[in-house]
Amino acid sequence: MSAILPPPQRIWWKQPVDKVEILWIVIAFVWCMIMFFMMPYWHLYGKQNLSSETYKVRPELFAQATQAMVDKYTVRTETDLKVPVVAPPAGSDVYLIARLWDWWPILELEAGKTYRLNLSSMDYQHGFSLQPENINIQVLPGYQHVVNVTPNRTGTYHIVCNEFCGIGHHKMASRLYVK
Numbered sequence: 001m002s003a004i005l006p007p008p009q010r011i012w013w014k015q016p017v018d019k020v021e022i023l024w025i026v027i028a029f030v031w032c033m034i035m036f037f038m039m040p041y042w043h044l045y046g047k048q049n050l051s052s053e054t055y056k057v058r059p060e061l062f063a064q065a066t067q068a069m070v071d072k073y074t075v076r077t078e079t080d081l082k083v084p085v086v087a088p089p090a091g092s093d094v095y096l097i098a099r100l101w102d103w104w105p106i107l108e109l110e111a112g113k114t115y116r117l118n119l120s121s122m123d124y125q126h127g128f129s130l131q132p133e134n135i136n137i138q139v140l141p142g143y144q145h146v147v148n149v150t151p152n153r154t155g156t157y158h159i160v161c162n163e164f165c166g167i168g169h170h171k172m173a174s175r176l177y178v179k
């Protein structure tokens with residue numbers, strides 16, 4: 001039988017289903033169920049899919065809040081571009097801007113302390129990816145994603161953009177310090 005010609009048996013849906021086909025349907029169904037229940041399971045017990053709150057925000061207001069944090073808590077600047085390194089107090093709202101093509105500013109957090117990490121984009125869709133922890137959060141313009149984070153290990157983490165956002169996408173990388 002071909003898919004182009006009509007089936008020789010016109011009433012094909014009344015024919016018994018082959019055992020092999022039933023077996024494949026069962027396998028596919030079981031696998032679907034496993035995948036389906038892995039989603040809530042991984043959300044609750046995995047460490048990478050964090051619960052986030054999302055609010056609508058105008059990019060200029062988010063930029064203002066970020067600038068206010070930078071003005072108050074900058075401890076030094078880094079690289080030729082004089083990117084501010086900001087060490088906000090524990091428990092506070094910390095802001096990170098995603099834009100074509102950088103993350104701004106650099107955050108310096110304390111291990112064992114909890115912060116409300118606010119993420120938003122000034123322009124395109126970007127992807128916040130924290131390495132090597134492999135925490136991934138979509139960053140969209142017009143929306144403010146808020147995630148409670150408690151860094152548990154000190155060191156330098158890398159932030160890369162994992163959503164293709166144009167010609168400078170591969171350069172959209174930054175770092176996050178935990179001390």
Ligand code: CUA
Binds near residue numbers: 125
């Ligand atoms: Cu931002 Cu890719």
